[in-house]
Amino acid sequence: MSETRCIGVLALQGAFIEHVHHLQRCIDKFSDYDKAIRVTTVRTAQELWQCDGLVIPGGESTAMSLIAQRTNLYDDLYRFVHDPNKCIWGTCAGLIFISDNLMTQGNLINTLKLLHVTVKRNAFGRQAQSFIQKCDFSNFIDNCNDFPATFIRAPVIDEILDPENVEVLYRLDKPDCPQDGLIVAVKQNDNILATSFHPELAEDDLRFHDYFIREFILKR
Amino acid sequence: MCEFKVKAGLAQMLKGGVIMDVVTAEQAIIAEKAGACAVMALERIPADMRKSGQVCRMSDPKMIKDIMNAVSIPVMAKVRIGHFVEALILESLEVDYIDESEVLTPADWTQHIKKNGFQVPFVCGAKDLGEALRRINEGAAMIRTKGEAGTGDISEAVKHISKITGEIEEYKILLKDEDRLTLKAAELRVPVSLLKEKLEKEKLPVVNFAAGGVATPADAALLMQLGCEGIFVGSGIFKSANPEKLARAIVEATTHYNDASKLLEVSTDLGDLMGGICIESIKGSKLADIGV
Numbered sequence: 001m002s003e004t005r006c007i008g009v010l011a012l013q014g015a016f017i018e019h020v021h022h023l024q025r026c027i028d029k030f031s032d033y034d035k036a037i038r039v040t041t042v043r044t045a046q047e048l049w050q051c052d053g054l055v056i057p058g059g060e061s062t063a064m065s066l067i068a069q070r071t072n073l074y075d076d077l078y079r080f081v082h083d084p085n086k087c088i089w090g091t092c093a094g095l096i097f098i099s100d101n102l103m104t105q106g107n108l109i110n111t112l113k114l115l116h117v118t119v120k121r122n123a124f125g126r127q128a129q130s131f132i133q134k135c136d137f138s139n140f141i142d143n144c145n146d147f148p149a150t151f152i153r154a155p156v157i158d159e160i161l162d163p164e165n166v167e168v169l170y171r172l173d174k175p176d177c178p179q180d181g182l183i184v185a186v187k188q189n190d191n192i193l194a195t196s197f198h199p200e201l202a203e204d205d206l207r208f209h210d211y212f213i214r215e216f217i218l219k220r
Numbered sequence: 221m222c223e224f225k226v227k228a229g230l231a232q233m234l235k236g237g238v239i240m241d242v243v244t245a246e247q248a249i250i251a252e253k254a255g256a257c258a259v260m261a262l263e264r265i266p267a268d269m270r271k272s273g274q275v276c277r278m279s280d281p282k283m284i285k286d287i288m289n290a291v292s293i294p295v296m297a298k299v300r301i302g303h304f305v306e307a308l309i310l311e312s313l314e315v316d317y318i319d320e321s322e323v324l325t326p327a328d329w330t331q332h333i334k335k336n337g338f339q340v341p342f343v344c345g346a347k348d349l350g351e352a353l354r355r356i357n358e359g360a361a362m363i364r365t366k367g368e369a370g371t372g373d374i375s376e377a378v379k380h381i382s383k384i385t386g387e388i389e390e391y392k393i394l395l396k397d398e399d400r401l402t403l404k405a406a407e408l409r410v411p412v413s414l415l416k417e418k419l420e421k422e423k424l425p426v427v428n429f430a431a432g433g434v435a436t437p438a439d440a441a442l443l444m445q446l447g448c449e450g451i452f453v454g455s456g457i458f459k460s461a462n463p464e465k466l467a468r469a470i471v472e473a474t475t476h477y478n479d480a481s482k483l484l485e486v487s488t489d490l491g492d493l494m495g496g497i498c499i500e501s502i503k504g505s506k507l508a509d510i511g512v
Contacts, residue, residue: 012475013236013257043476058233059257060293066255067475070468071482093233104292108253121292127316128339130226152229153294153316201229 004036005217008051010077011041012067014059014093018200022209023055030210035218045076053087053217054080056094058152058198061121064093065109074110081114087216088114089193091200096121096155098194103158115194116162117186123156123196124179130154133174135197137185140169141211148205149184149197156196157183165189191216227341227361230294230316231427234258234362234450238440238471239429241265241454244283245290251457254467258294258316260452261287266323266370266507267455267494276324278306281313288315296343301511302328311340317362318342320355322510323369323454330512335359345431347380347508349387350408352424354512357410363424365448366508367432370455372496374433374442376508381430381446392419432508435460435494437473437486444477461491 009019023039042048056064068074081088081098090098099111101118124130130152136145160166160183170185184196193216199208237257242248248259263279264272278299288295294316299306301320306327310318320333322345335342336359345366346352352363365384367377394401395416405412418425430443431452440451451474453467460466469486476482499506 011236013255015232015235017235018232043479059235060233060237062252062293063237063255063257063471066253067471070255070472071476108292126288126314127230127294127341128311128314130230132226150225150229152226152233198229201225201232203225 004038005053006051007037007039007053007055007213007217008042008048009039009055009057010064010094011043012059012071012073013063014057015198015200016041016057016059019055019057019091019209022200022206023213026206026210026213029206033213033218037213037217045073048073048076048080051086052220053089056088056090056097057200058092058094061093061096062108064097065111069110078112081112084189084191085220087191087193087212087220089195089212089216090115091195091198092152092154095119095157095194095196098192100161115186115188115192116160116166117157117194118159118161119155120158121155122153123158123182124151124154127153133172135170136173137170137208141207144207144211147199147207148202149199150201151184151197154184154196157186157194160186162188191220223339224359224361228426230341231343231362234294235427236475237450238467238474239296239450239452240457240467241452242287243458245286247458248287248291248295250464251467252291252293254464255471256293256467257450258296259287259291260296260298260319260454261315262298265455265458267372267459268370269323270370270497278303278310278324281309284310284313284315298324299333300324301326302331302333304333307333307338307340311338315340320344320360322366322507326510332358332512343429345508345511346384348383349391350410351511352384352428353408353410353414353418356424356426357414360426362427362429364429364431364452365443366511367430367434368499368502369432369507371433371499371502372435372456372459372494373499374435374439375499376506377430377432377434377443378446380508381443381448384424384428385447388419388422391415392422395419434470435496436490437469437483440470441473441477441483444474450474456494459494461493466490466493
């Protein structure tokens with residue numbers, strides 16, 4: 001294992017420690033990764049440019065975007081995520097922050113315009129409508145047919161603006177519900193992943209983070 | 221259990237952020253623009269409640285609703301300790317979090333709300349480990365230090381977070397002695413399993429924010445360095461000369477709490493800050509002493 005890959009987790013605001021812990025537990029648990037991997041939090045441009053991939057966590061998308069702009073990190077983030085050699089994964093607020101276009105309540109958020117989709121913020125409603133649902137991700141993660149996906153004031157992908165390069169990974173399966181069929185996980189090209197739910201809140205379930213490491217980080 | 225994860229999960233998303241007290245939709249918009257991760261909607265900020273000497277209750281739902289409509293970030297609101305009907309009303313309004321708060325006049329001096337039965341998540345104040353665990357056992361999905369709201373004096377918040385952290389250290393040794401652990405759990409009035417889990421993990425099982433007396437970016441960074449996971453700011457912001465600038469500065473200080481040069485930058489030229497009342501000058505009982 002001569003090469004090392006570094007995964008950064010953006011730590012401006014939100015649930016970044018949960019991602020750090022999940023990624024670290026994957027590294028400790030799976031001995032078959034063919035490169036050494038380390039994980040670091042990212043608050044500054046110097047920390048960012050050491051990384052090969054970046055996870056943008058859940059949190060409040062307005063807070064995250066405003067802090068990035070004010071601390072002069074926005075321009076570096078923009079260049080970093082648009083570099084096709086880097087892997088990017090946005091969860092919840094992170095999905096909002098990397099999207100091209102916001103449908104609602106978006107005037108405070110200057111997104112990174114990376115993912116060619118239109119996102120609807122708080123698409124299910126307020127906290128009262130937050131939920132956990134077992135999801136079948138076995139079409140893109142082997143044997144993962146019961147992943148506990150946590151949706152907290154979650155956004156959804158309302159429209160895919162570039163169907164050639166953006167692949168739907170998962171539509172919500174909620175029969176008889178107005179939310180049935182909503183797009184909650186996508187992949188763009190082979191280096192960008194976005195989910196409207198929180199795999200980092202699935203305690204003791206490392207499958208989604210392992211997928212990100214194997215299919216994105218280790219393939220670059 | 222599944223449901224509790226959804227409640228505690230929102231608090232996890234608020235971490236590293238600042239929750240600001242606001243009394244109008246205009247203030248809520250200022251807070252959101254400053255980068256607040258949530259707002260606390262209330263009719264009067266604690267500094268004004270302290271002065272009034274009146275009974276302080278849940279705010280008018282109309283005023284809370286106006287704030288919910290004005291911003292896209294989560295909105296919290298306060299109910300009196302033990303007043304489960306005020307909580308039912310706010311749950312029905314669909315606020316994102318309820319603060320069962322000692323800042324309002326308690327409705328029940330002996331019992332807190334049984335929060336496990338509610339869909340809406342609760343945050344509660346605590347000044348030591350036992351109090352934090354009792355609230356979590358009742359169903360609180362987030363804890364904050366009590367501090368001394370409305371004073372602009374940070375010393376009580378510092379005392380409470382240091383106490384909680386110190387007690388975790390101090391009681392860890394009990395993990396090796398079942399009998400003493402059981403006695404300690406009885407003394408703290410919490411289940412043994414909860415105390416044990418917490419001591420093993422070396423932290424509270426839910427998110428722990430700082431509250432009460434935060435008035436400057438340095439105050440926020442101090443509490444973050446002491447181990448708090450985010451900050452509530454009450455009277456400090458809108459009692460200062462330049463609320464917008466101070467609000468932004470506290471947000472940035474909370475992100476970069478370990479970066480002294482950044483803290484220097486955001487602490488500079490903020491104008492007049494909240495004058496405040498120092499703890500030693502308070503006559504009568506402190507708010508932190510309210511609650512069981």
